Amino acid sequence: MLEIKNLHARIAEDETEILRGIDLTINAGEVHAIMGPNGSGKSTLSYILAGKDDYEVTEGEILFNGENLLEMEPDERAAAGLFLAFQYPIEIPGVATMEFLKTAMNAQRKARGEDTLSIPDFMKRVKEAAGHLNVSMDMLKRPLNVGFSGGEKKRAEILQMSLLEPKLCVLDETDSGLDIDALRIVSEGVNKLRGPDRAMVVITHYQRLLDHIVPDVVHVLSKGRIVKTGDKDLALELEKNGYADYIDTAA
Amino acid sequence: MPAVQETIDKVKAIDVDQYKYGFVTDIESDRGAKGLSEETVRFLSAKKNEPEWMTEWRLDALRRFRQMEEPTWARVSYPKIDLDDLYYWASPKSVEGPKSLDEVDPELLATYEKLGIPLREQEILAGVEPKNRVAVDAVFDSVSVVTTFKEELKKAGVIFCSISEALREYPDLVKKYLGSVVPVTDNYYATLNSAVFSDGSFVYVPEGVRCPMELSTYFRINEQNTGQFERTLIIAEKGAYVSYLEGCTAPQRDENQLHAAVVELVALDDAEIKYSTVQNWFPGDKNGKGGIYNFVTKRGDCRGKNSKISWTQVETGSAITWKYPSCILRGENSRGEFYSIAVSNGYQQVDSGTKMIHLGKNSSSRIISKGISAGKSQNTYRGLVSAHRKASNARNFTQCDSLLIGQDCGAHTVPYIESKNASAQFEHEATTSKISDDQMFYCLQRGLSEEEAVALIVNGFVKDVIQQLPMEFAVEAQKLISISLEGSVG
Numbered sequence: 090m091l092e093i094k095n096l097h098a099r100i101a102e103d104e105t106e107i108l109r110g111i112d113l114t115i116n117a118g119e120v121h122a123i124m125g126p127n128g129s130g131k132s133t134l135s136y137i138l139a140g141k142d143d144y145e146v147t148e149g150e151i152l153f154n155g156e157n158l159l160e161m162e163p164d165e166r167a168a169a170g171l172f173l174a175f176q177y178p179i180e181i182p183g184v185a186t187m188e189f190l191k192t193a194m195n196a197q198r199k200a201r202g203e204d205t206l207s208i209p210d211f212m213k214r215v216k217e218a219a220g221h222l223n224v225s226m227d228m229l230k231r232p233l234n235v236g237f238s239g240g241e242k243k244r245a246e247i248l249q250m251s252l253l254e255p256k257l258c259v260l261d262e263t264d265s266g267l268d269i270d271a272l273r274i275v276s277e278g279v280n281k282l283r284g285p286d287r288a289m290v291v292i293t294h295y296q297r298l299l300d301h302i303v304p305d306v307v308h309v310l311s312k313g314r315i316v317k318t319g320d321k322d323l324a325l326e327l328e329k330n331g332y333a334d335y336i337d338t339a340a
Numbered sequence: 341m342p343a344v345q346e347t348i349d350k351v352k353a354i355d356v357d358q359y360k361y362g363f364v365t366d367i368e369s370d371r372g373a374k375g376l377s378e379e380t381v382r383f384l385s386a387k388k389n390e391p392e393w394m395t396e397w398r399l400d401a402l403r404r405f406r407q408m409e410e411p412t413w414a415r416v417s418y419p420k421i422d423l424d425d426l427y428y429w430a431s432p433k434s435v436e437g438p439k440s441l442d443e444v445d446p447e448l449l450a451t452y453e454k455l456g457i458p459l460r461e462q463e464i465l466a467g468v469e470p471k472n473r474v475a476v477d478a479v480f481d482s483v484s485v486v487t488t489f490k491e492e493l494k495k496a497g498v499i500f501c502s503i504s505e506a507l508r509e510y511p512d513l514v515k516k517y518l519g520s521v522v523p524v525t526d527n528y529y530a531t532l533n534s535a536v537f538s539d540g541s542f543v544y545v546p547e548g549v550r551c552p553m554e555l556s557t558y559f560r561i562n563e564q565n566t567g568q569f570e571r572t573l574i575i576a577e578k579g580a581y582v583s584y585l586e587g588c589t590a591p592q593r594d595e596n597q598l599h600a601a602v603v604e605l606v607a608l609d610d611a612e613i614k615y616s617t618v619q620n621w622f623p624g625d626k627n628g629k630g631g632i633y634n635f636v637t638k639r640g641d642c643r644g645k646n647s648k649i650s651w652t653q654v655e656t657g658s659a660i661t662w663k664y665p666s667c668i669l670r671g672e673n674s675r676g677e678f679y680s681i682a683v684s685n686g687y688q689q690v691d692s693g694t695k696m697i698h699l700g701k702n703s704s705s706r707i708i709s710k711g712i713s714a715g716k717s718q719n720t721y722r723g724l725v726s727a728h729r730k731a732s733n734a735r736n737f738t739q740c741d742s743l744l745i746g747q748d749c750g751a752h753t754v755p756y757i758e759s760k761n762a763s764a765q766f767e768h769e770a771t772t773s774k775i776s777d778d779q780m781f782y783c784l785q786r787g788l789s790e791e792e793a794v795a796l797i798v799n800g801f802v803k804d805v806i807q808q809l810p811m812e813f814a815v816e817a818q819k820l821i822s823i824s825l826e827g828s829v830g
């Protein structure tokens with residue numbers, strides 16, 4: 090589903106190189122975890138996948154279902170099924186969460202040549218998805234992410250993800266800011282979306298998320314390179330020993 | 341909520357830079373002589389069969405106008421307007437005095453149809469009572485061409501007609517109130533208007549009557565080189581209520597055109613007037629050529645105790661907007677409100693705001709202003725809140741938010757606060773923000789296009805004010821705002 094080949098990228102503004110040759114292949118149905126020290130480039134990678142123009146790809150390519158992802162606009166990528174759950178979700182004042190959901194769903198449907206959702210159909214979907222994630226109707230009426238607690242923001246991200254039904258889900262530290270119960274609820278929400286046609290990239294610092302969302306593959310990113318790839322046990326090992334072993338090899 | 345999608349469709353459906361209402365109606369028109377003079381005033385007054393005192397009133401205004409200087413304090417700049425190069429009277433040939441709907445020139449009806457203004461009463465005939473009926477006074481250049489639902493309103497005791505007709509039919513009422521809120525010499529443009537005003541609407545709601553439907557006036561400038569000087573007067577007697585909406589458009593022309601209106605509102609004890617404006621005069625083309633110069637004096641007098649006047653405006657048009665709908669809070673416990681959305685794009689210049697003059701005890705006011713600037717436009721909020729000696733416990737809350745789109749536009753906030761009574765409580769909040777790259781990226785990541793993202797964020801920004809508009813116009817207003825901001829990103 091996703092093929093990243095020798096990806097080099099830098100910050101457009103000051104030309105600092107952040108990603109220094111990433112190779113990563115993710116097949117449909119797989120869940121990949123990406124771990125790594127602060128500042129290693131995990132969020133940068135997720136932004137580049139989503140098409141944020143603060144970054145410049147200097148080398149390499151990304152194929153998404155065979156298409157050249159780097160040539161697509163961010164909204165085209167979204168309509169093609171790429172979703173990024175932000176590490177720091179953005180506030181949109183005055184726009185009710187409900188309204189945002191509807192606008193986003195219909196925008197993607199339109200881009201794919203599908204009909205707009207009827208109000209009852211939309212309401213039914215929202216109520217169901219919100220129910221699973223313990224998101225109240227009250228919260229849906231509030232402006233998106235404005236004054237939401239850290240945990241509420243993350244739940245709102247997963248709510249959007251469930252409703253948009255993307256093919257590739259990129260979750261950037263979705264576990265940070267979640268209390269123990271919320272972590273379970275959100276993980277269940279994510280697991281519900283696991284399926285043979287869908288792939289996931291889960292960026293996290295902690296094993297506890299991976300207890301709930303068990304990954305097929307775990308990567309360690311350090312200084313803009315993948316320095317180690319393993320199965321779920323790699324995460325357990327990192328939890329115990331930290332990154333010291335891998336960071337040295339990357340230096 | 342549904343407006344966002346519709347907005348986008350609308351925006352897509354039209355070419356960039358196309359002002360949707362820019363067409364010209366090809367209709368034979370009568371014009372008076374060019375230039376501002378005593379003859380012009382007498383000609384106008386005679387055309388309208390005005391009573392003698394009215395002619396004198398106008399001539400007096402003209403004499404006073406000759407001694408006045410054009411104000412320069414607003415943050416707008418434009419070449420000097422040659423008042424002697426303008427026509428002050430233009431009327432479609434087919435209009436002679438008030439008519440019923442079936443006598444109106446089909447060409448005119450078609451024009452309003454095209455503008456989306458319902459000049460129809462026949463829904464009732466179909467047997468189904470439409471949910472929200474709106475009575476319309478349609479003013480075309482210098483004359484009112486038709487007023488709908490007049491008979492039905494009359495049954496409720498409400499007078500709704502053109503000011504010309506009111507001068508003939510209800511001269512005493514007009515004489516009593518005209519100029520009582522905006523004095524003849526109030527300011528340069530108001531004085532000019534007093535001398536040469538052509539037409540506008542007159543509303544009188546008698547004691548205890550709640551006007552049974554929305555009233556609205558639709559102003560259309562069609563002729564070239566013609567100034568439109570409308571005059572509107574609304575009176576709500578004790579305990580009366582009326583909601584009134586004003587809309588306006590003009591053809592797309594290369595020359596600038598002058599529009600100088602005066603609107604006076606009078607609310608007596610326990611009366612309420614809600615006045616909404618959707619101003620969409622031609623704003624000029626993308627290079628700043630053409631467009632309406634809109635110099636307007638709007639003022640409401642909360643004359644009685646517990647009276648309330650609320651101004652809601654959505655300003656998207658005009659090359660220059662100079663407009664400060666105000667409230668004189670004379671009555672005890674009276675309340676004034678001003679809700680404004682001012683959108684500027686291209687080379688538009690907006691200098692708008694309000695004055696809340698607290699004279700009565702316990703009077704209160706609320707100002708919510710949302711300015712959105714894009715392109716190379718300049719958008720200024722200018723507001724005055726004052727409490728006079730006797731205005732104990734006067735209260736005001738002002739919130740003034742500006743949103744900037746792009747790098748080349750400007751937003752300015754100029755609040756004046758004066759209090760001569762120590763118990764007055766005035767609160768002022770102001771913010772300036774930009775649509776951030778992060779917000780745009782977030783929306784795009786969810787699948788919205790750039791246009792959709794801007795429309796959504798802007799609609800969120802103006803929501804507090806949109807909610808104040810009569811329901812049936814709220815959606816229209818949202819669309820209009822998005823269309824006005826077309827081409828402001830990317």
Ligand SMILES: Nc1ncnc2c1ncn2[C@@H]1O[C@H](COP(=O)(O)OP(=O)(O)OP(=O)(O)O)[C@@H](O)[C@H]1O
Nearest residue numbers: 100107125126127128129130131132133134143176
């Ligand atoms: N737009 C930007 N401008 C300047 N520096 C940036 C920008 N984006 C990323 N960086 C820098 O690039 C490096 C990688 O950042 P990134 O956010 O990708 O790290 P991360 O692995 O997600 O870290 P964390 O675990 O703390 O979330 C950091 O040093 C960061 O400061």
Ligand SMILES: [Mg+2]
Nearest residue numbers: 131132133176
């Ligand atoms: Mg990060």
